Amino acid sequence: MTHSFLPWAKPNLLGNEKAMLIDALESSWISGGPYVERLERELAEAMYIDHALAVSNGTTALELALRGLGIGQGDEVIVPGFTFVAAANMVVAVGATPVACDVDPETWLLDASKIAPLCGPRTKAVLPVHLYGNVADMDAICESAGSLGLAVIEDTAEATFSRYKNRFAGTLGDVGTFSMHATKTITTGEGGLVVTHDDALAADMRKLRDHGMNPTKRYWHDVAGHNFRLTNLQASLGCAQLEKLDEILADRRRIHASYRARLKGVEGIRLQRFNAEVDPVLWAMTVQLTDTRDLETVRARRDTIMAGMAEQGIETRPGFYALSMMSQYECLPSPHAMHVSASIISPPTFPGLTDAEIDRVCDRLIHCLNATKQG
Numbered sequence: 255m256t257h258s259f260l261p262w263a264k265p266n267l268l269g270n271e272k273a274m275l276i277d278a279l280e281s282s283w284i285s286g287g288p289y290v291e292r293l294e295r296e297l298a299e300a301m302y303i304d305h306a307l308a309v310s311n312g313t314t315a316l317e318l319a320l321r322g323l324g325i326g327q328g329d330e331v332i333v334p335g336f337t338f339v340a341a342a343n344m345v346v347a348v349g350a351t352p353v354a355c356d357v358d359p360e361t362w363l364l365d366a367s368k369i370a371p372l373c374g375p376r377t378k379a380v381l382p383v384h385l386y387g388n389v390a391d392m393d394a395i396c397e398s399a400g401s402l403g404l405a406v407i408e409d410t411a412e413a414t415f416s417r418y419k420n421r422f423a424g425t426l427g428d429v430g431t432f433s434m435h436a437t438k439t440i441t442t443g444e445g446g447l448v449v450t451h452d453d454a455l456a457a458d459m460r461k462l463r464d465h466g467m468n469p470t471k472r473y474w475h476d477v478a479g480h481n482f483r484l485t486n487l488q489a490s491l492g493c494a495q496l497e498k499l500d501e502i503l504a505d506r507r508r509i510h511a512s513y514r515a516r517l518k519g520v521e522g523i524r525l526q527r528f529n530a531e532v533d534p535v536l537w538a539m540t541v542q543l544t545d546t547r548d549l550e551t552v553r554a555r556r557d558t559i560m561a562g563m564a565e566q567g568i569e570t571r572p573g574f575y576a577l578s579m580m581s582q583y584e585c586l587p588s589p590h591a592m593h594v595s596a597s598i599i600s601p602p603t604f605p606g607l608t609d610a611e612i613d614r615v616c617d618r619l620i621h622c623l624n625a626t627k628q629g
């Protein structure tokens with residue numbers, strides 16, 4: 255039996271992407287243009303948020319949010335110790351210092367109870383990152399941030415259209431950021447989004463996105479801004495994706511349910527915990543080894559399992575390294591973050607992944623788990 259290659263992620267481009275892209279091209283509006291405005295309007299409406307700003311990617315979305323809030327030199331921003339690194343990198347990029355906060359051992363997301371002890375006179379914001387489709391405990395985070403006078407920035411790159419108490423992730427704090435990279439739930443190739451309910455913040459961010467230029471006085475720059483704009487070509491893809499939003503979300507729900515049903519009760523692993531308030535749009539399925547040995551042993555076993563999956567053409571991804579493991583961030587160790595980092599594997603997750611393919615992935619995973627069982 256030969257095994258076809260199963261990628262870890264793949265964009266769903268089965269709608270009007272090609273027609274709308276050609277339309278944008280033929281219109282000659284290839285930088286800014288009407289698809290950008292349409293995408294912003296449609297995303298704002300879909301998420302019940304006042305302002306949505308399309309930007310060049312999910313990383314510049316974070317930089318724009320931080321700059322919009324006035325965060326810079328000498329400031330500190332609390333970020334999860336377990337995260338994709340863009341949040342920490344953009345805190346560094348604006349001249350501030352990321353401070354790693356440990357994560358909840360079951361949801362793997364920023365633990366609100368650990369914010370206050372990390373907060374000092376220079377702390378300006380807390381930046382929860384909603385990983386894999388899950389949403390952090392936003393009531394507790396916003397309450398803690400409110401009492402400490404911190405702004406809340408949600409990195410929602412992996413939780414687009416996930417909900418918390420029936421409100422969309424990214425719309426719960428002061429500002430939310432999203433990615434539209436090829437692997438993300440809605441894609442424009444490269445692309446990002448910043449959302450807020452705050453009119454003044456939205457105006458400041460619009461200005462910063464466009465060189466800091468005064469909107470009524472061409473070539474007069476009120477602040478030293480940047481170019482964070484998305485192109486009309488890219489936005490056309492996003493508009494086509496939104497036409498199929500319901501299908502894309504339904505397919506991710508099916509995949510999540512299939513994986514959960516198939517992996518429920520499998521010995522040696524546990525799944526990410528989603529609290530009752532969260533209605534997730536799964537971004538990437540994950541499993542965690544329950545192996546209790548030391549972290550380097552667990553990490554080595556995890557890597558062996560990933561290699562065993564790859565042998566049969568199944569691409570997987572490991573957990574992110576904890577921030578504290580990479581010296582440039584100068585973060586104190588976060589024990590739960592380090593444990594999650596060493597022990598999780600993410601199998602293929604993308605719209606169109608069939609139930610038969612999910613069976614194939616799970617069979618192989620169970621085989622590899624048994625073959626590397628703790629002695």
Ligand SMILES: *Cc1c(COP(=O)(O)O)cnc(C)c1O
Binds near residue numbers: 312314444445446
């Ligand atoms: C993908 C991702 C980003 C970065 O988005 P890009 O569009 O690739 O720049 C930021 N944060 C998280 C959590 C991500 O998963």
